[in-house]
Amino acid sequence: MKKQTGESKHDKFVRLAEARTNKIIDTLQLLGNCANTSVYEYTKDEVDEIFQAIEQELREAKKKFTKAEPKKTSRFLLSTHKEG
Numbered sequence: 001m002k003k004q005t006g007e008s009k010h011d012k013f014v015r016l017a018e019a020r021t022n023k024i025i026d027t028l029q030l031l032g033n034c035a036n037t038s039v040y041e042y043t044k045d046e047v048d049e050i051f052q053a054i055e056q057e058l059r060e061a062k063k064k065f066t067k068a069e070p071k072k073t074s075r076f077l078l079s080t081h082k083e084g
Contacts, residue, residue, distance in 0.1 A: 028054075046078055 007015075031050070034040050053076040060073060 046080065049078060050076075 034042070057073060
């Protein structure tokens with residue numbers, strides 16, 4: 001059933017999915033800027049931790065398209081930040 005706006009569920013999905021995917025891509029590109037060692041300092045472990053968290057969240061998001069109600073993960077903090 002269409003809403004009064006005339007936008008179908010699929011049209012709404014396409015509109016939101018494209019916008020949200022582009023937002024994620026933009027944010028990942030910004031994260032990539034943190035690799036600049038003339039501005040930032042980081043360890044391999046920190047980088048591994050960041051990408052493990054991103055990959056885990058990506059797996060969870062993908063599951064939502066095939067399973068009902070997967071559990072939401074907590075917010076990400078680097079382990080060095082958790083200590084202090």
